Amino acid sequence: MKSFFASRNPDENYLRGLTEMPRQLVFIMGCHRSGTSMLYHLMAYTGAYDYISAYDIIKYPGLLRNRLEGCEADVKAAVDVAIQIENNRGVDNLPVGANYPEEYRFLLPPLTPSWFLNVRKHVEKLSFAPHLTERTLSRFLEICRKKRFLDVGNRPLVLKNPNDFYFNFAATHRLFPQAKMIFIHRHPLHILTSYVAGFGSIVDTKNVYAELIDPRYQSLFRSPLRRKLFQKAFRGNELPRLVASVLVRSYRYYLENIRHVPADAYLTMRYEDLCLDAPGHLSRIGNWLETDTQPRIPDKFVAPRNLTAPERVYDAYALYAEDMRPYLERHGYSLFPAANAPKQKYPVDLPSAECIRDKSAAAPHRHAGR
DSSP states (O other): OGGGSOSSOTTHHHHTTOOOOOSOEEEEEOOTTSSHHHHHHHHHHTSSSEEOBHHHHHTGGGHHHHHHTTOHHHHHHHHHHHHTTSSSOSSSSOOOSTTOBOOGGGGSOOSSSSOOSSHHHHHIIIIISOOSSTTTHHHHHHHHHHHHHHOTTOOOEEEEOTHHHHTTHHHHHHHOTTOEEEEEEOOHHHHHHHHHHHHHHHHHSOOHHHHHHOHHHHHHHHOHHHHHHHHHHHHSSHHHHHHHHHHHHHHHHHHHHGGGSOGGGEEEEEHHHHHHOHHHHHHHHHHHHTOOOOOOOOTTOSOOOOOBOOHHHHHHHHHHGGGGHHHHHHTTOOSSSSSSOTTOOOBSSSOOHHHHHOGGGGSOEETTTO
C-alpha cells in the first residue's frame, strides 16, 4: 500500500514552465455532511467540469509523467483495482474508484502530523481548521496548474473541501476573487447526526479507501489506545456538543461574511431541495457558469438514507438550536425539522417538510436572503 505514495517527485522536470490556470475555479462550500459530496459527484457526472479525483491524489507526484510517458491508463487501472476492495468510502454509501471526486485537502500539507490522543483537539484541527491559506497557496496553485495541463478541454475546475467553508470562505474569496462559489446548506440537526454516524463508522471499521487517500488514517489503526479513545468519543456526549458549538460559530461567520462576496460570485441551495430536483439544479448551475451541462444522474443515486438522531445527538442540537435561529431563518428552516416534541425519533436524511410543501424552493438561489 505504501507504494502508492511515492516520496520523490517524478513530475519535477515537467513542472517547469507550467503557468496557466483553469479558465474558472468553482468552489463547493458547505459543512461536512451537508451534501457537498453529492453535489460534487453530480457535477462531475455531467462531464462539463474538471475535478480532483482519487487517482489525482494517490498518484499526484507523477500525474504529468504518467500522461506524457503514456502509462496513465495502466496506473489508473491499478489504482482502481486497489480501491475496489471497498464498496464505498465508509462515511456514506457513495461509490469509490480511481475517478471518484475527492477533496483537495488531501493534496495540501497536513495541518497535524498525526492523530492526537486529545480527541477534541484532533476533531477541531481535522474537521474545521482552514486548509487553503497563504501557507498552502503555492501548493494549491501547483495543483491547479497540473489539472489545467491535463484537461485538454480547459473546463471549469470544481473544487471541494468543507474545511474551507466553516471559517475560511471569505479568505478564499480574497485569494481568488474571480472564482465562483456554490454554497450548499442542510438542516444542522441532519448534519450533526450524519457527522457522528459517518465518521464514527470509519473509526470502528478500517476502510481501505480512506487509507489510500489519507496515510494519516493508517496511524489510527496502528494504535489500539488511540482508536479506543476515538471510538469512545464518537459514542459519547461531548463530541456532538463540540460539533454543534462549532456549527454555531460557523453560521455566525457565514452571516457576517457572505455580504462581502459579490452577488454574482455565488449561488446558494439547500440539500433538501437538491434531492427533490437534482436535474433542475444542475441545469441552473450550468447556465450560471455558462457551460453546456447535461445532467447525467445514475439510477437511484439521489436516494437519501433514513438515519435516526440518537438522544445524545438530539440533546446536543437542542442545547445550541436557539443560537442557530438566525441562520435557520435565513435559509427557510424551522428550529426543528418536524413539529414534534424533543427526543422523538424521526428520519433525518429525508427532505424536510417545508421543502416538500413548497417545491418552488427547489431551484438554486443566487445570493439568497440578500
